[in-house]
Amino acid sequence: GAVVSQHPSWVICKSGTSVKIECRSLDFQATTMFWYRQFPKQSLMLMATSNEGSKATYEQGVEKDKFLINHASLTLSTLTVTSAHPEDSSFYICSARDPGQGALGYTFGSGTRLTVV
């Protein structure tokens, strides 16, 4: 089946620095990828939809200048948390849709645990 690889699985960074998270579709081409954030004991919250070759679509309340999304190829989307602060500490999860599988085909990465100290 479709596989989505997310890297790194965890990262600790200092406050004020930037962190890049990668999301790759390994065996299919994904024109659309999604980025979610999950705080402890809460559900996944959609942050943005990443479209290959065009600008990402951000959900209401998500700062586009803080969470930079780049989807430069059909197999890679990146999320950069800029000037990270402790409140950005969270579990970030990407998802990619395989258009060849119709209604099926939303595959999730294993997530990235970001801790800002």
Add this chain to the structure above:
Amino acid sequence: DAKTTQPTSMDCAEGRAANLPCNHSTISGNEYVYWYRQIHSQGPQYIIHGLKNNETNEMASLIITEDRKSSTLILPHATLRDTAVYYCIVRVSGGSEKLVFGKGTKLTVNP
């Protein structure tokens, strides 16, 4: 977007069937019902999906009512590894392809 409501938590004995309900009373005719689960600190895992007919795969069965306003996910023989948060999601229509997660049901399988 159609919304779903699920019980916050459920318990099930190991080896017994786990029946997880979901209400989606405002679902549109072309919207599918998806079920995913998330084991602690992992990405969500697809379980099953359906439109109007009951579905079964190696993981679970999905029973959708005739009016499509509710559904039930059935894990026929729950194991300890099935302890997870289960999300019932209705695929957003209108051209948007995003999956929007509700709060889900925390299923605890007890020995």
